[in-house]
Amino acid sequence: MLPRDFTEEQQMFRSAYRKFLEQEVVPNIDTWREQGIVDREMFKKAGDQGFLMVWPDEQYGGMGDRDFRFEQIIIEETANVYGGDWANTLHSRLVAPYIDRFGSDEQKARFLPRCVSGEIILAVAMTEPDAGSDLAGMRAVAKDMGDHWLLSGNKTYITNGINSDVVIVAAKTDPENNPHAMGLFLVERGMEGFERGRNLKKMGMKAQDTAELFFNEVRVPKENVLGDPTLGFLYLMEGLAEERLIGACGFLSGAQKAFEVTREFCMQRKVFGKPLSKMQNTQFKMAELRTEIDVAQAYVDQCVAVHNRGALTAEDAAKAKLYTSELLCRMVDEGVQLHGGAGYMDEYPISRMYCDARITRIFAGTSEIMKLIIAREVFAENFVEFVDRA
Template sequence: MLPRNFTEDQIMFRDAYRKFLEKEVAPNVERWREQGIVDREIYTKAGEMGFLMVWPEEKYGGMGDEDFRFEQIIIEETANVYAGDWTNTLHSRLVGPYLTRFGNEEQKDRFLPKCVSGECILAVAMTEPDAGSDLAGMKATAKDMGDHWVLNGSKTYISNGINADLVVVAAKTDPENNPHAVGLFLVERGMEGFERGRNLKKMGMKAQDTAEMFFNDVQVPKENVLGDPSKGFIYLMQGLAEERLIGACGFIAAAQKAFEVTREFVMERKVFGKPLSAMQNTQFKLAELRTEIDVAQAHVDACVAAFNDGKLTAEDAAKAKLYTSEVLGRMVDEGVQLHGGAGYMDEYPISRMYTDARITRIFAGTSEIMKLIVSREVFSEGFTPYIDRS
């Protein structure tokens, strides 16, 4: 595999975070899956160690280093201990940046320190029963009442839905005159009219709390609006490239782990007196997957570098999300097949990885939506062959 060029500080960070996971996370994963939610304390423990939100400025409690590779390390190492259910990156790198990109100084001072420490857990509520990848179809509304907004509507499939203390809620602010006018509202735990449904049971990602949310005449103060209340749709679009990069990093990390456990299994499993790894079919299957994973990893690393330089496009992020989720799907499927009957047993990691992986082709935009985004680039007037790009 090609060298990845992490800095010395990042290598030390990886080692420290790996030890944290071994002590505080790995021993609890099974219990979290059984109870359907991670303990809130894991956020504060990660916050105390500086592993929750590393990028905010030091005055908010962070390291002040926005190099995405720190988050990439967190994603990779979390996957390595089968703890992808703990959506720490959703809190720290997907939702958190909304506060710094679009929030004012008062909002940052009020919320960021508690987010960095883990006292305040974050979620974002976009998806509705009839509006998933198509955000323009949302029905939640917010009405300007002068000194506050009144929020009504419902959201579903919200990750961190039970644990969240602060939810970035998207709602239409002028549905009659401008259906594309959307605001982002900071809804806090305990606000009157804000209710949560049950913790939804899922095929995989068992420890990730996922819930419905209901907003019945919730009075949201003006100081809890992020930026311009008519430009939320634009704000959401700006965050989607990073969300898909986060996904791609996690998907390829999971594929790496699935490959590792499958390789170990086929080297130990005997068939007709020989290790399964001695069979040419096994060798060819894993050679193909090793190649796909390494190529995907190189593309993801290039996307991380582009993101750090402010040059990651929506199209390239979509390609990364599309390809890594598909590679992961192939890897876990082949992993189960090569495990044989054992692969269908919950006690084997590959079984859980198989069910956990299925959602990756759906959330953060389905594979079909990713193809649509890429096709727009392919058929645009400004499209140039790769060899012609500077």
């Protein structure tokens, strides 16, 4: 693998975070998977040591360093201990930035310090039973009642759905006159009419609480609206490039871990009297995957550098998300195959990784949606000509 561009401070941060994971995550991950949820205390422990949210300004309790490489380190090291079920990055780098970018000074002061400390756990609620990648199909609505909003609707597949204390809920605010008008509402634990459904059973990511949420005429104060209540769709779109970069970093880290697990097994497992790693087919398969992972890492690292400059495009983020999710699924599939029957047994990590990986080609935009986004760049001139003729 080519040398990677991390500062000395970031390397020290990696070492400290790795030690934290070994002490707090490794001994507990199996228990969390069995109970179907990560203990809330885990967020507080990470917050106490400065590992939950690095980027917020010091006045809110963060380091004030917005270099995405810190989050990249958190993602990589968490994946390395099979801790991807812990949705710490969704809390810290996917949801919390909406408050930072679109919240008022009062909202930032009210929420961010407790998000940094882990006292508040965050979630975002966009997906509905009939609206996934197509947010235009959303049915949740919020009515302006003068001094407050009245929120009604259902959401599903919401990560941190059980643990969350504050949920950013997307809802239409003028469905009759402007179906694209959407608001983002800060719904807090305990608000009347806000109810949680069951913790959903899933193929993988067993420790990640994923729930249905119900909003039955929830009275949301005007001070709990993020920005303009008609521009929520644009706010969500603004965060998608980073969301897909977060995904790409995690998927690639998962592929790297699956490669290491499979390599170790192939060197120990004997077939016809010699290690599996001595078989030419094994060598060729692993050589191909090693090359794909290393090439993908170079691209993702470049995307991180471009994102730090504020220049990452939706198309480039989509390429990273598409390729790394597909690569991860190829890697775990080949890993199971090279493990043979052992790969189908839960006692081997590759079995768990295989089940966990499948969702990556779906969330944060399916592979098919990523291809449509990339195609806009590929056929940009055609799109321009179509718009001109229209």
